[in-house]
Amino acid sequence: MKKILLEYANIFAYTLTGLLFGLAFFLLFINFYHMQELATVVDVKAYNETNKAEVLNKVGIIKNNINVYDQLSYNGSLNIYGLNTVQLKLQDCIDIIESNDMMKYLDLDEIGIQDSYNFTIDFKNKILNDCLVMQIKSMFNTDTVATLPNFNVIKPYIDLDLDNLIGSTSYVQNNIENSDHYYFSTDTNRTNFFDLVDDSYVDVMNNYQSALDLLVEISNWYRNVVVGG
């Protein structure tokens, strides 16, 4: 009886060791795959060239639009404090967009996960927070700007667009931060669903272009206000 029990114990010990061997190999492979996935480098040279041209084009449009107003030569009937505020706030946004901190991403030829993450954080801090929230959203809450024509038409778009941009960017940021956690991914998943490096970067770049489109719309509104008034 004792011998049988000891034989069973032996079988159980081998089974347990075998299971641990399998688990250890599983963890080894999954670690290797995770490490490899996080070390992925994506070529974005052509993509960035196109986006840089678009960014510079949009910045040019905004600059042209805000330069139609000159306080010294303005003879219209609109509140000049409101016009000055919009011009200054849009100029601040252009300064942020044209800063090296933002332009450096458009000059990258290859990106890794860190670049995607830094781009997401800088876009969130500088474009969404410093420009759209601190300058544009606050601008639309001032009494002087509220007196300008069609203020009520453009204001809801800013609120809606800003909420969408913040939500989308936060999703990308959380997704990259969660990639540190242990998970299993496959090539099929990466190809068909979400490539952490490439898709995160593209997603934030799309948000960047949307933010610029919003600024172009505001500058168009501003131009119409100045020319019309």
Place this chain on the structure above:
Amino acid sequence: MKKIFNLLFYGLKFLLLIAAFGLTLFIFIRMNVRLEKSMVSIMPEMIPFVVLLILFIVNMIFRQKGVTDNIFYNLTCCLVLSIIICVALRAMFDTNMVLNGKYGYGVDFNFFDNFVSYIKIMLYGLSIANILFMFREKDKDLVAKSSKRTKKA
């Protein structure tokens, strides 16, 4: 050839256990310093390492061949302990993990934390298997002794 490999894995598992223990302890201490928690809370996490070390020493002292000559067990020990070291090193040095450098702690606790349960499962599993292999050896010894007695008789 088998004996040479077994000897290699047998010696290696001691070194790997010490390295895995040291790295895990280092990460736990860093984690507790960051959270300003008492160092006593680290102790339960290190128990499986201590248990396994004690069992290895017992195997060595009493020359329990059921464990020491078991190449599969020694290989599994080396593999498991290598995984722990690999995970600890990745938590400290894999800069592709964005949270590694974000908060300036130098260790990615989020990553390591996911492995703690696996580490415990594997180490306790190795301890249980070790104990069971010890019994097997006793049984073999008894059989050998009884056969010697019958031959003498």
